[in-house]
Amino acid sequence: MNNGQGGVEVKTGSPPKRLMFSSFLLFFVILANQVGTGLSGFQRIIFQSAGHDAWISVCMAGAWSHLTVWVMLRTLKLNPNMDLYEVHKDLYGRYVGGIINALIMLYMLTAVIVISRNYVEMVQTWIFPDLPTWLLSAFLAMLITYGVLGGIRIVVGIAFISAILTIWLIIFLYFPIRYAEWTHLTPIMEASISELAQGMVKMSLTIVGFEILMFVYPFIRNKHRAPLSAHLGLFATTVIYVAVMLVTIVYFSPGQLSKTVWATFSLFKIVAFPFLERFEYVAISIWMLVVLPNLMMYMWAASKGIKRIFGWKQKYALYTFALILVVVSIFFKTRLQINILNDIFSKAALTIVFGYPWVLYAAVLFKQHFHKKREGI
Structure with a gap:
């Protein structure tokens, strides 16, 4: 169905108002979904490619993200009541x-x-080395x-609370x-x-997460303000990553940084108070608040996909995926296996998040042009 602007839609009805959220919260959705486990150890990977100019690569990745979100928003504007x-x-x-x-x-x-x-590996490495993988995975799944x-509004609310409660770590x-x-x-x-x-x-693979915009956009109330909130969220994320990268470079020697896997938490090791000696333990515990919105957003989008494709109730898909999460996590036991998983996901993310939106926008424009030509406009 033509939407009156040349775009094509399956349906024109917006989601119920009770499910919609204010556009300013999109800032926290983008921020919370980009800052996750990647922030704990991205520095070494970028440093191995760009050396002490790694912070410039971070800035370049941030600029690339803004361009990608711009094209996402152009596509969504043509179909304002539709998700991906x-x-x-x-x-x-x-x-x-x-x-x-x-x-x-599946992505x-x-x-x-x-x-x-x-995150489970992080906890096992720093705090509880004997903690069974399935136990913490099951806790996260619950x-x-x-x-x-609770629905999209609850998930967005958790993203907001997470950002407020963890931003002080900077x-x-x-x-x-x-x-x-x-x-x-x-x-x-x-x-x-x-x-x-x-x-x-390599940095682009760390800051993925803003693709969630393609799924939450129909639930935004004031859509004309969404671009500002989205780009401000991206900018805030870029500033955080650049700041952490700069501090890491000036604190560690090149030799140390090239061997430090969890550079961010290694920075926290020097934080000490009279009443608290190992601050990094506190930081890792609080980090669950950082990764939780990530996990909920992606799980919400994945379970929504089952509903869209097969027409199943979303809650049944959710229960199934939670079980899959626990079972699959058990099979990745060593650092090498986890690295292989990360590498496969990273390559897929680079294509889906940074490449495919441009193809999708071109396809939408082509179909728009075809409909205009057929209708003699």
Whole structure:
């Protein structure tokens, strides 16, 4: 059905008002979904490609994200009451659209597994080395299920609360800055363009998460304000990553940084108070509030996919996916296995998040042009 602006829609009705949320909350949705387990150890990976100019690669990745969100918003503006699943069904047809939707749903479910397993490994490495993987995975699965059953407004509310309760952790970057060697940043632009580009690609895999915009957009009340909130969320995320990257470079020597897996939590190791000696234990515990919105958003989008594709009730898909999360997590036991999982997901994320939106926008424009031509406009 033509939407009057040349776009094509399967349906024109917006979601019930009780399910919709204010556009300013999109800022927290983007922020919460981008800042997750990746923030705990992205520095070493980017540093290996771009050296002490790694912070420039982070800035470049942030700019790339803004361009990608811009094209996402252009697509969504043509179909304001449709999520990505519905756009696919309308654009490609029931069967081809269903196959693509199944792949997107699988990506969302894989994101839940990857984030969950990385957080469990973090807890096992730093706090409880003998903690069974299935136990913490089951605990996370129960929290995710409980939150998603409340609906999109509850999940968005948790993203808001998570951002408010965890943003103060940035203050503790002051402690390593006191021992900074600012000469580690010089000479600026020593890395070649290709090295900076490699760092940008690797960083892009760390800051994925804003693709959730393609699923929550129909539930935003004041859609004309959504672009501002989305881009502000992206900008805030980029600032956080750049700040953490800069502090890491000036604190660690190049040799140390190239070998430090959990650089962010290693920075927290020097934070000490008279009443608290191991602050990194507190940070890792609080980090659950950081990853929880990630997990809930992706799980909500994945279970929504089952409803869109097969017409099942979303809660049954949710229970099934929660069980899959616990079972699959058990099979990834070693760091090597987790790295393989991360690498596979990263390659898929690069294509789906940063490449596919441009293809989708071109396809939507082509269909729009075709409908105009057929109607003689």
